[in-house]
Amino acid sequence: MMQTVRGIYKDGRVEFINSPPADVDQIPVLITFLVDEHGQEVDLQKQGIGPENAMDLRNRLKCFADDWERPxxxxxxxx
Known part of the structure; x- marks a missing residue:
C-alpha cells in the first residue's frame, strides 16, 4: 500500500494533518522534510508543482533513493 498523508514534525514526533489509514496498526514509512538547505520551507506551489505532480514525481523517483542516500x-x- 502506498498512501501520502500530510503531517508536521514537532518535538521529535510527527503530528498528522490528514487522518492516517484507519486499518493500519504499524507500517514502515518514509518521511520527507520539505525545507531547503537554509531551513526554509519549500513552497511546491511556487515551484509549479501541485499535489498530483508531487505524488507522481515522488513515485517515479523513489527507485533512486538508495543511491541518493549513499554517503x-x-x-x-x-x-
Missing part, C-alpha cells in the same frame, strides 16, 4: 553522494551537494 559518497554528498560530494554532489557542494557543486
Amino acid at each position: 559518497e553522494m554528498d560530494a554532489y551537494d557542494k557543486l
Whole structure:
C-alpha cells in the first residue's frame, strides 16, 4: 500500500494533518522534510508543482533513493 498523508514534525514526533489509514496498526514509512538547505520551507506551489505532480514525481523517483542516500553522494551537494 502506498498512501501520502500530510503531517508536521514537532518535538521529535510527527503530528498528522490528514487522518492516517484507519486499518493500519504499524507500517514502515518514509518521511520527507520539505525545507531547503537554509531551513526554509519549500513552497511546491511556487515551484509549479501541485499535489498530483508531487505524488507522481515522488513515485517515479523513489527507485533512486538508495543511491541518493549513499554517503559518497554528498560530494554532489557542494557543486
